Amino acid sequence: MASSTAGSASAPVPDRLRQISLAQRLLAKPAAGALVIVVFVWLVFVVLSVARGNTAFLTIPGTLGYLDVAAQVGIIGTAVALLMIAGEFDLSVGSMVGFAGIVIGICATIWGLPIWLSIVISMALTTCLGAINGFIVVRTGLPSFIVTLATLFIIAGLSSVLTSVVTNITYIPIAPDRIAADPISGIFTWKLSMKFGDQTADFQVSILWWIAIATVGAYILGRRKFGNWIAGVGGSPAAARNLGVPVARVKIALFATTAFSAAILAAIQSMRFSSADILRGGGLELTAITTAVIGGCLLTGGYGSVAGTALGALALGMAQIGIVYASINADWNKIATGALLLAAVVLNNWIRRRFAGLR
């Protein structure tokens, strides 16, 4: 063992780190792939728009349109990304959007509670469901994929049972004048309408929510002690626990946060559309995971980016609206989403190996 150490005795392997350029360091960031994807998607739809003679995609109304779509996914995506970085999934988040909306609807219309109180109750209940998700995962040690798959069905079923008991339909209308009169509904319904010739474009408040949530998420992950814990818990729960990180608390908090973000989206949607619908949020769990993966999050946890996830949501929003504007059959939407996901994973994988030096 020691015979080979004689030559290097004074300087044990100091030179394994080589100097790398700024460009390489930027590419080593987990969000690099997502940025490339966004630029690529944008260019594709610019070319498609011009080629098909419909440049709506490039206008401000077009842009605000896809930003709103991206925002709705992105609000959930931020929390889902943090959860994935901590090594867990939440497949129940979509069903929670429906559930949270139904709670608002029942509280506000059947029980006649004020709108604001209904929203608060909905947020509290939904956040509790998220914490229960986390608690089950932490206590049983089962994969969260399975646990939240189960709670997806349970929560979706609960929404159906609640609405059928109370209203007999899966849809609860909420009086628009009550929403308008409510002191806090404005933070979910506000929009800035702009005139462009004969067109109006709405800057929806959802975009602000998305930016705010993503900013807070990125700040927590990158600048807070808790963010370091999130990455550590996802990197190796056992090692994090050995270093004194409260692994169970971190996970439960993130499940609760994910559920809370579902409740925010539910409040935005039910206030905007003056109704609650159990079908809202269906499939959103997979879309949110898609944005996180495009954003550079690893399915195995421990690595990822909130900024990247926001870019992933932007790419999906662009693709979804861009297809409509380019007068392409909307059936192509899912194909585009799938292709984007695949391209992003391949790209992110390559970047990780090539620039971050990971095998």
Add this chain to the structure above:
Amino acid sequence: MMETPNTAQAPVPAPVATGNGTPLLEARNISKYFGAVVALEGVSLAVRAGEINCLLGDNGAGKSTLIKTLSGVHPPDDGTLAIDGQPVTFTSPRDALDAGIATVYQDLSVMPLMSISRNFFLGNEPTVGFGPFRRFDSDKAARIARDEMHNIGIDVRDTEQLVGTLSGGERQTLAIARAEYFGAKVLILDEPTSALGVKESAIVLRHAISARNKGLGVIFITHNVQHALPIGDSFTILTRGRSGGTYRRGELNAEQLHALMGGGSELEELQADLEMLAKREARGEDIPTVPIGAEASGEVLDESKQP
């Protein structure tokens, strides 16, 4: 870094402490059961300041369980732990850390997908700012991580570099530097060299000696007698969950250690088999060969099935 001459061939400098005085950390008659499985029974171990205690045992001897008991992961079912002679109870790894017991696990101590400085401070993050804006002090973290890594002999240019890009020895070194920085009095190294190459093992052994010379108590877990002999001041043997005794440096040689670990008889059998084969070959006999997998599947090569 404290330079020590060679670690294996040249004699190691005499230990600071000679085995007297109160142990920094002592385990007395520890037992641990997992259901019907006896993981540990009546195992004792002590480490004093400025001493390396090598915990030797074959795979499955209970080394990991003992370490997890010492570091607060598993509370013992029976027996006591004592720090500076005072009995203590650890309910979590945090308790053990606070008592100055730092454990460096084989693969589990660093996060490959996190940066060097974030790894260094995971669970002990320095913060700046007040109230809700109290944030991770990444500048301070980077500075300290770089300095500490430098002190222990590794120059890190960019502490934002992911640990996954470091070699195995560098990762162990990071974990050791971290433990020392956070005021460890007892450093437990769990199989630190088992996944490392020759050169990297030497680096880790050197750090163990360096920590010992700084006055830390080091518990060095290994099944590799070649790594334990040159650095150990005392050797505690574990076999099948039971203590095989503790010996001072110089009392035993490698063969005796192997024999005590329970691997001795297997090695002798292997030796006998090899000699028998050599004799048969010398006599010109055919050495019986069995195709790989034939034993498991019960299928023996049949001449008639051959083309």
